[in-house]
Amino acid sequence: xxxDSVDLDEFESMVDQALEELPDWVQDAVAGIAIMVxxxxxxxxxxxxxxLGQFHGVARTRxxxxxxxxxxxxxxxxxxxxxxxSQTRDDVEARVRKVLGHEIxxxxxxxxxxxxxxxxx
Numbered sequence: 666x667x668x669d670s671v672d673l674d675e676f677e678s679m680v681d682q683a684l685e686e687l688p689d690w691v692q693d694a695v696a697g698i699a700i701m702v703x704x705x706x707x708x709x710x711x712x713x714x715x716x717l718g719q720f721h722g723v724a725r726t727r728x729x730x731x732x733x734x735x736x737x738x739x740x741x742x743x744x745x746x747x748x749x750x751s752q753t754r755d756d757v758e759a760r761v762r763k764v765l766g767h768e769i770x771x772x773x774x775x776x777x778x779x780x781x782x783x784x785x786x
Contacts, residue, residue, distance in 0.1 A: 668752055668754065668756055671754060677702050679761045682758075698722065698738045698739060699738070699740070702741070705745050705746070717747050720740050724771070724772060726773060740768040766785050770783075
């Protein structure tokens with residue numbers, strides 16, 4: 666099966682499966698983070714390269730946490746860009762796990778450079 670045939674429902678199932686595969690302590694730590702799927706990054710994304718996912722919020726390691734009344738922390742995964750960098754369904758599943766792990770790393774306060782050193786890019 667080729668990556669382009671992965672529809673939104675199947676993609677969301679892959680995200681759910683990737684979440685279920687996380688160790689219990691990671692699941693507990695991210696329980697308050699909304700995990701969302703969208704087809705594309707926001708229209709105002711002007712960064713370099715394809716954006717596969719984003720973490721929006723305050724890192725779990727930051728003292729003080731979220732400001733009362735602010736939006737909840739969230740991780741967004743973007744289906745179409747992930748499909749673009751994937752050849753097969755298995756590639757999509759692997760990329761979903763990697764992007765989710767990368768964004769969870771940001772939620773734990775790990776910087777981009779360190780995530781790349783760890784292979785979570």
